Amino acid sequence: MASYYSSLLTPSTASTLCLCLFLLLAGMSSAQLSSNFYSTSCPKALSTIKSAVTSAVSSEARMGASLLRLHFHDCFVNGCDASVLLDDTANSTGEKTAGPNNNSLRGFNVIDTIKSQVETACPGVVSCADILAVAARDSVVALGGPSWSVLLGRRDSTTASLSAANSNIPGPGLSLSGLITAFSNKGFTAKEMVALSGSHTIGQARCTIFRSRIYNEANINSSFATSRKAICPSTGGDNNLSPLDITSPTSFDNAYFKNLQLQKGLLHSDQELFNGGSTDSQVNTYSSNSATFFTDFANAMVKMGNLSPLTGTSGQIRTNCKKTN
Template sequence: MAVSCKTFLTLLLLSLLASAAHGQLSTRFYDRTCPKLRGIVRSVMAEAVFRDRRMGASILRLFFHDCFVNGCDASVLLDDTRTFTGEKNSNGNRNSLRGFEVIDAIKARVEAACNATVSCADILALAARDGVVLLGGPTWLVPLGRRDARTASIFAANANLPLASSSLSDLISLFARKGLDARDLTALSGAHTVGQARCVNFRPHIYGDRNIDPGFAALRRLTCPAFGGDGNLAPLDLQTPVSFDNRYYQNLVARRGLLHSDQELFNGGSQDSLVRLYSSSTSAFFNDFVAAMVKMGNISPLTGWPGEIRLNCRKVN
């Protein structure tokens, strides 16, 4: 029996919603409802990274910090309101998160193409992938179908985000609570092959730690004095700070990790052999990074009827 186009689209939409209601994401979630989505996200991200290559790293960090606090629900994008203090001013986010205006720009173009259809959470997931690709990293199919949170919590952010001072055992424990194992931790930490960190976050490492190359510590002290200069920036990867490659791991082997938490991955512990593997094999790193990104993107997503599709990523409808 022939099925009308309208009936087919209705059945397809119901099928997608049913899948999402059971917590299942799909790489084809918007194929019918917003077919131009991927092209729009890619175009805006290309413009943003062309203007500022660091932006690829910033959007990737936004996605990490979103997923680690109550799941991948775009709660990190919410501004504070009279009823809640959000995640933007938490210890791990204050003065360091950036790229919100890029997500705003993507959302505006997506709304013009398919109104009230695509969540900010899914836009952020796609933008993070495209940022990696634009900096020379691997690509992957992004599972979609998330909905947006209606609230955010500074307390949850303070409790769930890793700190620059974290030990390896602390990091493994934190990631395990999110369903990510030590291999995921080590692969995802490779995101620090791009981007920069503030002096206040790496000062304890370059002045107080022993597991650091003396020459590297001296170099970093030139722009990060023992007192003052908290906001001064340094590249997380000294060699290729705006290229997504495996140099981060080579730095760790040479004891030139910028953050204490970075160097903990190569400090006579359980992840040393994996760091050595990634330092010598870009393909091994890329393969594990992609797998870990997909896994992280599936941390407690809002699907089905909970949440909403925000029209403005900074505030609830």
């Protein structure tokens, strides 16, 4: 029997077989994410996360936007690997103090609560990265937005990158071309960028982020600017908050796009989406058709959740989301 197989394995076929085995193993180590990843290993994972998110958002509607933003800021920095949750240590600097995150990201306590509950049910099984992805979906749903099937099986990073957090997350001062480039660098089309920007239908921004727009820019509704100046003085009050969507700040809907048509975008980057450029038509579409926005947003969120996940034996399943095991 051995000689029979030996005779078949010429140098050429042997090398081909080795290559096939290598590709098979490589494919296994970067296995595709799956919506039923925890169906056997932790069947209560999704219901546990949903219950905690629903409770948190019910207590404070703003938390829904905060949890959605955590997932976004995680995925745009070296993939959806929960690196955003790591605290600084004596040997490494995390991403929490990066410009886009410092004194801005919130919801860490909710994620810690969820992780503790999931660890009680299924120790060492569910990753922090997956909790972020599911919590983002459940937050949108809790505020009246669309649902989508979250693909699961991400693992957690053992490192974070302050420099990547500072350079990869699109800022509120970007031009339209800058926004298109920033999202294109992550594989998103301009259309998907506009859809994801629709997440600004919920959440709030600090005065220091939108002060320049309301005092210096011309493409802004005058009464809207005046009302924001009452919240955000020209000096001081840096941490005063304004809803990104003044129409329905705690409802996930398409009012954000209607506001842009009226030049009521709070951030410079918001109004850039409707300022005589290539994305005006997409804003018009979403403004008039919330169902189309919901569908495109959900699809873009699935795509974002698939940015460079760690799978197989890469990374780890942290027992505490703030630190590596």
